[in-house]
Amino acid sequence: MAFVVLMATVNLIYILALALISPPFVILQIDELLSFFGAVLLVLIGVELLETFKAFQLDKTVNVLMVFLVALIAVARKVILMEMNGPSDDMELLGLSATIISLSLGYYLIKKSTPREG
Numbered sequence: 001m002a003f004v005v006l007m008a009t010v011n012l013i014y015i016l017a018l019a020l021i022s023p024p025f026v027i028l029q030i031d032e033l034l035s036f037f038g039a040v041l042l043v044l045i046g047v048e049l050l051e052t053f054k055a056f057q058l059d060k061t062v063n064v065l066m067v068f069l070v071a072l073i074a075v076a077r078k079v080i081l082m083e084m085n086g087p088s089d090d091m092e093l094l095g096l097s098a099t100i101i102s103l104s105l106g107y108y109l110i111k112k113s114t115p116r117e118g
Contacts, residue, residue, distance in 0.1 A: 001053060005046035012039040034080060041077035045070055065114075068107040075099055 019032050048070045055063055079096060082088050 001046070001050050005043065005050055008039070008043045008046055012036075012043055015039055034083060038077055038081045041073055041080065045073050045077065048073065064110055065107065068103055068110065072100070072103050072107065075103065 015036060019036070048066060052063060052066045052070065055061070055066070075096065079100075082092075082096075
């Protein structure tokens, strides 16, 4: 998993360097920015999953908040990349919005029910 995150990070740096070095030397276009943000979120998802696996190996427990957070990041990545893939139909948008609302509500309820340390 660490190797995959490392390769995704190298790919992210390569994409950014290629976009900044290649002519014309102008600000990134919207498609390039969306691709870049998708790559950033992919690296973030990998890092969060790596942390979750590491915590599971050490404590033999699963941090449910981290799982919800990874799922929310993955759905956010999907929403960002949807524009690149062309127009979306209404059912896909309805399904994604229901997923976002349910994940957010689940995250909120678990966060609210956990006792605070302090």
